[in-house]
Amino acid sequence: MTDASRPQPPSYVRTYLQSAVIDADDFIDAARQRFRRVFRSHRPRHIAAYRGWGDADGVQMIGRVLAERPVGGPGEADSWWDNLLNTYQRFESDEVPGQPLKVQFGEHAVEVVTDHEGYYQAALPGPAQVDSLWSNAAASLPDGSLLTPQPVLLVHPDAGIGVISDIDDTILHSGITNWKTAAQLTFLHNARTRKPLKGVAKLYQALQAGRDGQGRVPVFYVSSSPWNLYDLLEDFMELNAIPPGPIFLRDLGTDAGKFIKTQGHGHKLERARELIQRFPKLRWVLLGDSGQADAELYTQAAEEFGNRIAAIYIRDVDPELESDYDRRVGAHFERVSASGVPMLLARDSGAIAEHAAQLGLIEAKWLDDVRREVERDEHRPSLAQAAAEGAAEGEDATASPAASDEGLRRPGGLPSAVG
Template sequence: MNLLNPVSAFNEWTDHFLTRYLVRKGRLQRLQLDAYRSYGTASRIYVKGRLLGDRGLQPQTATDSGWRNFRSMVRRFNSREIAGADLVAELPDGSQHLVTTDDEGYFTLILKPQALPAPAAYLWYPISVRVARLPPPFGPGQPAVQATASVLVPPPSAEFGVISDLDDTVFETRATNLFKMLARTLLSNAHSRQPFEGVAAFYRQLQRGRTGQPDNPFFYVSSSPWNLYDMLDEFMGLHELPPGPLLLRDFTIGTPRTTPPPGITGSAAIHFAHKLHEIDDILTTYPMLPFVLCGDSGQEDARIYREVVRRHPGRIRAIYIRDVQVPARALLVGPIIEELKVAGVPMLLVPDYAAAAAHAAAMGLVA
């Protein structure tokens, strides 16, 4: 028995009790419907989001103090989830689908449209989602709450897809040092964080591949919690990273959905299981599309990607692991590089993205 499960259950119960109390006292009048970017095909699309009490987040700038960023971060994590609400999602073909939010306010839909029209924006389809019914103790006459989810559907001309980590791959988090990681996460915002030099340009090269058209889809798989979605989404837009679904993790205590390899325990096991589960789903959704994987040596990316190669032989074109300059972590990557070389999959431990771009060009992945 996992002794953490009762702790998680108690935490959920107290959250729901406080939410109901605030509703009865009239202190939770504004709601916020988050519709996350997701992905799919012409015949099967995936939609995910969350219904919360409005967190009162204000626009942030690069000059905001660490204290203001910290207060915003507290609001992100001190969320009031709305469980048991009925939502209606409308597809571009006009069909409507009902879904109910779970105990953490999340909703997930896997839909099969009859026919998709041309995308409203290149590669992206809008899915309208609205609240149809709120559970007690909400009364009648609540303001309308709606949002639009954007669903990525790669075109037939896509040469390959790209799956990338975020922390210490796109921007510095110092995940190998708990205190430095917390400081960077809690005291910064989308404007004050900076991407690694060359990462945005390299990713745009991969998006355009050999044809020069931005056809190659990007997917960002991270163990960061969904509470940070708005900040990460804004960061990507500010620094012109290729837009793609952000596949994050629920910030709750629980057991991994996938059994990790021997020797991986605790938070590393949850990180491993989450990322492997999401990557499995992506590769299963696009069985004819090869992929490039990008990560870093700070956590478990090299071992996760080795397992992806084992599960999906012939699907991975190249793997780029950014060196976080921790020698002990680099030593763990070396044997995996040699192992994958035998499997015919190049994995590179790169000091910067100029080295990754040069290799991608030599392989013919980019023009």
Template structure:
């Protein structure tokens, strides 16, 4: 048996043993944490999590890195609540939270374009009501945009684990910066909001509200965010890999928007070129352009080979240390925004 599989089994056994020895008390008043939802054929998909309490950062621009560290670390010490039924109050549709507290709920119906607010609450607990936001793209949209976050939209140093952790945990929503050229490019590609934008990151769901603050502060186009669970479960050990998570998210977004071609945006620091090449093969003809920022040391041989392979498929590839000339490259390539 592979070492990883053995470690996975040991981790599950250890987690169950810990839960038996130190059972977590079910809170009297669990709360809902909602994430940005998205439309699918025939309805809207809502996502959220049931927790004992919400944890949020309240940063001040002048606070120290030590204060930032304490606040960021606190986001990961959550008490998840499984087996809780959550209901969309207007439609009556329900879903039950899993062992990590996560839930996905599809609300059927026809919804007008734009952002919708849908009330969710824990069944039988009206005081738990939260509004979940979900995006329905305009029928006039010409393309969809799927973008990575770390080192693509904002500086993280994800190509270096040590630098990534330092930047993530010692920054705050008041100090983290979205690249100015990313804000301009996303506004251009979205045509000021007409074309839908989706963000995909290997960061955990614990950072969803934090990322919303950073994006809103920067004026970045608003879109659903796809993050990942870092817990231990029967089908994963700590988390699925970066490429697997990103590939699954791309597939889910494209299945939800079957009539749209897409532009994929990422960077060369975390194998996005290879991941996007695989997406081009899976979704033949629907990926019209791939845009890659080259952070840190720049593109390696594997990324350059993947970019060449993407071009051979007839997909526009724009890459460089910044996004300043991307719009012109896409126009020269014949992409209509």
């Protein structure tokens, strides 16, 4: 049964329940804050400065202030229990609300205050001229302590193309079509054993390089994962040479539009709309997967923005089968075709690269690199093998993780994203 076909309670009931939960959550948060003020146990010790974005017209920064630095990723010999404990601790992070901060970019600085979930947002003037894809800002406490660099992606006026990509089952294997495999990968595994989709690194490098090879195409990532996983997702991208970019995740608080949310994954479409409207000179390549609602969301974007959407690529999560996932994606092809936007249900990165080269979105010289990487990634452990290794570790907590591709053997852990 789909979300749309399930019986829904009346809107006034949903509104009442949502208000009740939010009021209860606010009451508990206020009680915790009073306790922490009395015992001075809630001082800021870490600024999570997420990647910002902007152009010559202005830059946007977001981040979060925490009472403790997030736990590190597992070591080479960490067991399934270590991974599980790290996951739990990461979701138990204590935010610091009402904390003044100074955010600086270039010669400009602003003072902001974190909201009741510990998040901050800052808008500052952009650079006089955009010369490179990345620049640096910084966030700190008002006295200059906890100074934290904050990378900022800058969109060049001649970039031409931008990329918006989903994460789970678009760049990262999650096993979303098999709940047992997904659960084992989520709780028993980490960045050393998680797999990127075949050929993803070279494909995204080709997209970022652009049709002129200048490397000016901005890449943004959207996901239903919580902000608690932000640095782990960044670690995964770095470990696998996937181009970095601002990542738009979600808060697990009870505020309207957060944990109690609109149906499905509509927030990803909201983020895409914001980016498309924010950078009106760009045409956009949208990438997602067939396992969730990406095809439907991107179809709406195509209908709203027409030729502002350069192409839509949907990864087939079960390419060996003709499944309901394929049929759901196929139902959107006619709507997308009517808008004039090219759309492809792709088996792997090689198919996407070939299509993108035909459209002039990437240089043809990248095709061999993408194909070679697809072949190399074929030799990485499968999801079933990775899950089986996790189960074996559960039986023997002293066992070290099985050897895998060298690119996945560096420190850093990664629970599964959720969208």
